[in-house]
Every structure is written in structure tokens, then in C-alpha cells.
Amino acid sequence: MLKKTDFYINGSWVAPAEPNPFPVIDPATESEIAEISLGSSADIDKAVTAARAAFPTWSATDVTERIAVIERLLTIYRAGAEEMAKAISTEMGAPMSFSRDEQVGAGDWHIEGFLKAIHEIEWERPLRADAPSERIIKEPIGVCGLITPWNWPMNQVTLKVVPALLTGCTVVLKPSEIAPLSSLLFAEMIDAAGVPAGVFNLVNGDGPSVGAALSAHPDVDMMSFTGSTRAGSAVTKAAADTVKRVTLELGGKSPNILFADCDLKKQVEGGVRFCMENAGQSCNAPTRMLIEASAYEDAIAIAKETAEKVAVGDPHEEGDHIGPLVSQTQFDKVQDLIEAGIAEGARLVTGGAGRPAGFNRGYYARPTIFANVIPEMRIWREEIFGPVLAMTPFKDEAEAIRLANDTPYGLAAYLSTQDPERARYVALQLRAGMVRVNRAPFAQGSPFGGYKQSGNGREGGIFGLDDFLETKTVAFGDMFS
Template identity: 70%
Template sequence: MIRKTDFYIDGKWVAPAAAREERIINPADEQPFAVISLGGAADVDRAAAAARAAFEPWAATPLAERVRRIEHLLAIYNRRAKEMAKAISMEMGAPMSFALSEQTGAGSWHIEGFLDALKTFEFEHALNAATPDERILREPIGVCGLITPWNWPMNQITLKVVPAVAVGCTVVLKPSEIAPMSAILFTEMMDEAGFPKGVFNLVNGDGAGVGEALSAHPDIDMISFTGSTRAGRAITRNAAETIKRVTLELGGKSPNLIFADADLPAMVRRGVTLCMENTGQSCNAPTRLLVERPAYERVVEIAASAAKSVEVGDPAKEGNHIGPLVSATQFDKVQGLIEAGIQEGARLVAGGPGRPDGFNRGYYARPTVFADVHSDMRIAREEIFGPVLSIIPFDTEDDGVAIANDTPYGLAAYLSTRDTEKARRVARKLRAGMIHVNGRSLAKGSPFGGYKQSGNGREGGRFGLEDFLEVKTVAGG
């Protein structure tokens, strides 16, 4: 059993203020493999005080020195990538190949993106050519509380920690208590990279014990949170008393519009793959497949076939399969929503309730596809966070856009058509923060974030740097 019960505060590993141990479960076999501590308000107080004391000297550190530390961090991260992949695989069930290339790879991708952005980012400039003596300054906001999820641990930790320390902020990180081992390993890397004491602090814990204390703490100037919309509301309420900045990256129910003129086999299979990868546990997954009616039955056939070809397997093994869901709670939620889809009259064309054949333990779910879904069904409205796809027909372009936007979320949207003008027109009508046309992925440094109840703020590249900065105007100086 791995024991990692200390927190990282003020440049050293320290025991929690009160002993409260928590076992970490491997979702592949439902067995504990590690023990951590769950912190509380006293631990947050210590970490916030350390971060506050470190803030002014770190903010005054030359940018070149901060960049040098991040470059060193990147080198360490790349050297220890296989360790990171193993930690992620064991804590949240990502298969080793995916954990290395995508989960761990996301971290180095974002660190590189921030380093690129720092090369050209203007921390000071004139308001405009006509007013050269009025300067616009961007300065670090202060001490930041960072709360990250279990589904893409390094993606989210690097998207928050790196830009914050890069611009001169100091931080207190609370990773998910379900999947904390990767964060502990990342903390070892921050320590090895030589960041000054107090710049980076780690306190493990749950939402009630650490999340609430962070979001309400008077010495925390900003909260950056990724997780559920429900938790995002609670954090916003807790932060209101101190009027701190709150940035949120929350849930999604992303539409994938397939027009009849699209490359159906390629685009539908890609959509199914994106829905199912990471066992469906991605906030931007295209979980609603909206299909122009002339192509509807053909698309249903392709999607069902693609889902049936998705392999489910042991995450400890290499391969192009998907692993288990992260926890018993998540497994029960997904099973309940699959049952709801059947009860509400959707047509089950692949998968269904229960574990896949050959599994009698572990939180494995069957890759599932429903056709003939209506927008008022639970499977069309709720974020399932499992390998479940809902297919909905539409008749006209306006009809498709209306169905796509008929959601409280607005994180991502996808569309496929051979008509370039239609693609441009539809992309501009969709109420979402990120639009993918004909399978195009986002570039390094692109802004990640959404509209409506998918949150506020943007992460990645220069947009992520801006989230951790205040704007100051100096007229005549």
C-alpha cells in the first residue's frame, strides 16, 4: 500500500493538522492501493499563509527566471512521464497507452503552450498610439486557490498551476480526492524544479473540508475550479463574501451536427471515438449526435457498428481500449441513466446496462448508443460522463442549430459538412466556446472554456495567462 499522507506547504512535506486518512481505490479491481490524508481549514490556513508570504518576492522575480523554472519543470515532467502515466492509470482507470500519450501528454502540451505564449505576451504597453504616456499594466492577481478534477488530472493541473506561477502568482492546489496520486507526483516535480518555498502548495482533501475553506478564505484572491456545475455554483457562493475572482470550467453536453453531405463514415466514427475515449469522462465529449434526417438511418448504423468495435479492457495493459469508470458512484450514475434511456423509449442500438462480457468486478461500462432520442429525455439533457451516445434527428439547418443550443451547457460543439459556407454559418450560430469543424482539433494555446453553465474564463496559451492577471492603468507615469 502506497502511503502519501503529508501535504506540501511552504516548500516542505508536512503532516496534516489532524489525522484523517482516505484510501484510494483502483477502479479496475475495486481495491485500495494508496492512502492519503484529507485536510481541513487549518491546513488551508497554513498553505494560504505560506503562499501570501511568498507572493511579493515571487511577483518581483524577473520573468526570465520564472520561465527558467517552468522550462526545468517541463524537462522533469518529460523525464518522469511513464511514472505519471502509471499514477493516472491506477487512480482513474485510463489504459496505459492512453495515459501516457493523451493524459500525461496533455500536461507537456500545455506547459509548452504557455512557454510559447510568454515569449510574446505584453505585460505593459501604451493604451494606444495617441496616448503613449498612458500605460496598461498586467500584474499577478495574488494568491490563487486551484481545484482540479479526476478525469483529466494533468491536463487541468498544468492549465492552472503553470500560468499562475508564470505570471507571478502563488498557489494552493487541491486536486480531486478520488485521483490525487498524479498531483502528488507533480508536486515532487515542482519541488525538484526549485520553485521558492510557498510559491506552490498542495493540500489534499474533499470539497467540504478543503474546497469550501479555499473558496471562502480571505487570503485567497482567486479561485480557479474545474468540475461539476453543481460544485461550481457552491464555490461561487462561498467566494462571494470576499468578492474574489472565480473562473470555472464546468460540465457539457456537446452536440455533434452531421449534415447529409458530410463524409459520413469518417465523421461519424470519429464522433463515436471522441464520445467513448477516456470512457466518456470528458466534459467536452460530443455526446449528442444530431443528424440531418436524409442521412439518419445510415448514421445510426455506422454509429452502432463503431460503438460495438470499441474494446473495453484492463487499464494496466497497453492497447487502444477504454478502461473502467472512475468509481462506484460514477458507475451507478451511468447505469441509472442508461436504464432511464430505455424506460423513456429511446432505441438501444449498441451496449446497454451492466458490465461488458468477461467482467465481474471493476467499474466497467458497455459502450452504449441510443437512437430516436428526444431533447426532453434525461439522456439528452444530463451530463452522463460515461460511454453513452444519444442520436437525435433534425430536418433543417435552423432546426439542427436550435436542438444543438437547447441545453444549459455551452462548452464545445462539433459539425460536419462539405459545404464551407454552411460550416462557417452554423459555427457562428452555435452557442459554445469551442467549435470543431470536420474533425479539426484545437491548436496548442487555443482558449479552452465555454458559455452558459459550462463556466467562465478561458484556459490555455495567452488566454490562460490573462485569467491570472489584473489590469492596471497608469496615466502620465
């Protein structure tokens, strides 16, 4: 069994202040595959002290040198892609093909995107042409605490660590204790890339201890958190006494609006597959499918056929199947919500509670579709984070918009129609940070983030870089006249 109990602090692997072993579980087999250690406030103190000491030198380093470090990191990351894919597949259950192409590929894509976007930053500029002596200056915010989730490990680690380092910040990373192996491997890559001691630090631990200590630490200038809305609220409260900047990327319950004039088969099939991708464990998954009433029953039939073709299988094998949920806790949550949907009167189209046929162990869930879901049901309001889709009809644009926005979340939204005017009108009415029309993809560097209880701040490209920068105004009198 793999033993990875040390933390990466001040450029070295160091033992925790106090031993606190914690098992890493393979969700496909429910067996222990590794042991890490959960840290404490003492470990956070050590890591923050290292980051604080490194900040003056790193922040003053020329941006070209910081770019060169991240370019080396990208080369090392690409060379270690297969090892990273195996780590992610083992720790959180993504099938190898998906882990390699999507999970690891997301990190590669974001690092590359930040290396392009860093050249767009104006580090110093005049306020306006008529005020040339007043300069607007961008500076790194300082020491940043980064807390990342288990569902897309490298996607989120690269979205936080890379822009922080490029802008001159130093960091303390707390990855998910459920899926820490990929982040430990990433720390090895950081070391190999020659990131100076103290600039990047990693401490494993849980939210109530390490996460809280990091969020409340007086020498941390910013917290960037991705995870549940409940945990994001806890981070914000812990950070409040020191009035540090907090950026949050939280949950979602994204609507997918299908008008009758769209290519119904293509859009329903695509919507179902997207919902089931990563075993439904994506915050931007289109988990509420709203269909114009005249096409509703046809859409249900297509969705049923599509979901029943979604294969569930061993994540350690290649293929386009989905793997297990990440943990017993997540499995229990998904089962509870499926049972709630049945109890509250939703129409079970396919799937249901329990494991798929052929599985008697592992945290596998059945691809499940409910129809006739109404806003009063838990499966409409709560983020399930499993392969579960809720379908409901609407009669017109106004009702589609009302139903789509009837959620405490506002991360993503999707709609399909062949009417350009309708597409623009509806897209602008949706209270979500990201809207895709007819499954149009987002470009590299697009801002990722949401409205309402889906969080604040944006990740990716220049938007993600700007989150780690302070804006300073300096008026120089007659010096620039």
C-alpha cells in the same frame, strides 16, 4: 500499500493538522491501493499563509527567472512521464497507452504552450499613441486557489498551475481526492524544479471541507475550478463574500451535427470513438449526435458497428481499449442514466446497463448508443460522463441549430459538412465556446472554455495566462510627454 498522507506546504512535506485517512481505489479492481489524508481548514490556513508570504518576492521575480523554473519543470515532467502515466492509469482507470500518450501528453503540451505564450504578454504599454503618458500595466493577481478534477488530472493541473506561476502568482492546489496520486507526483516535480518555498502548495481534501475553505478564504485572491456545474456553483457562492475572481471550466453536453453531404462513415465513426474515449469521461465529449434525416438510419448502423468494436479492458495493459469508470459513484450514475434512457423510450441500439461481458468486478460500463432521443429525456439533458451516445435526426439547418443549442451547457460543439457557407453560418449560430468543423484540430494555445453553465474564463496559451493577471492603469501627467 502506498501511504501518501502528507501535504506539500511552504516547500516541505508536512503532516495534516488532524489525521483523516482516505483510501484511493483502483477502479479496475475495486481494491484500495493507497492512503491519503483529507485536510481541513487549518491545513488550508497554513498553505494560504505560505502562499501569501511568498507572493511579494515571487511576483517581483523577473519573468525570465520564472520561465527558467518552468523550463526545468518541463524537463523533469518529461523525464518522469512513465511514472506519471502509471499513476494516472492506476488512480482513474485510463489504459496505459492512452494515459501515456494523451493524459500525460496533454500536460507536456500545455506547459510547452505556456512557455511560448508568456513572451506575448505586454507587461506595460501606452494606452494609445495619443495617450503615451497613460500606461496599461499587467500584474499577477495574487494568491490563487486551484481545484482540479479526476478525469484529466495533468491536463487540468498544468492548465492552472503553470500559467499562475509564470505570471507571478502563488498557489494552493486541491486536486481531486479520488485521483490524487498524479498531483502528489507533480508536487515532487515542482520541488525538484526549484520552485521557491510557498510559491506552490498542495492540500488534499474533499469539496465540502477543503474546497469550501479555500474558496472562502479572505487571503485568496482568485479561485480557478474545473469540475461539475453543481460544484462550480458552490465555489462561486463560497467566494462571493470576499469578491474574489472566479474562473470556472464546468460540464458539457456537446452536440455533433452531421449533415448528409459529409463523409458519413468517417464522421460517425470518429464521433463515436471520441465520445467513448477516456470511457466517456471528458467534459467536451460529443455526446449528442444530430444527423440530417436522410442519413439518419445509415448513421445509426455505422454507429452501432463502431461502438461494438470499442474494446473494454484492463487499464494496466497497453492497447487502444477503454478502461473502467473512475469510481462506484460514477458507475452508479452512468447505470442510472442508461436505465432512464430505456425507461423513457429511447431506442437502445447497442450496449445497455451492467458491465460488459467477462467483467464481474471493476467499474466497467458497456459502450452504449441510444437513437430517437428527444429533448425531454434525461440522457439528452444531463451530462452522463460515461461511454453513452445519444442520436437524433433533424430536418434542416434551423432545426439542427435549435436542437444543438437546446442545453444548459455550452462548452463545445462539432459539425460536419462539405458546404463552406453552411459550415460558417452554423458554426457562428452555435452557443458554445469551441466549435470544430469536420474534426479540425485546435492549435496549441487555443482558448479552452465555454458559454452558459459550462463556465467562464478561458484556459490555454495567452488566454489562460491573462486569467491570472490584473490590469492596472497609471496616468503619469507630463512625465512621458
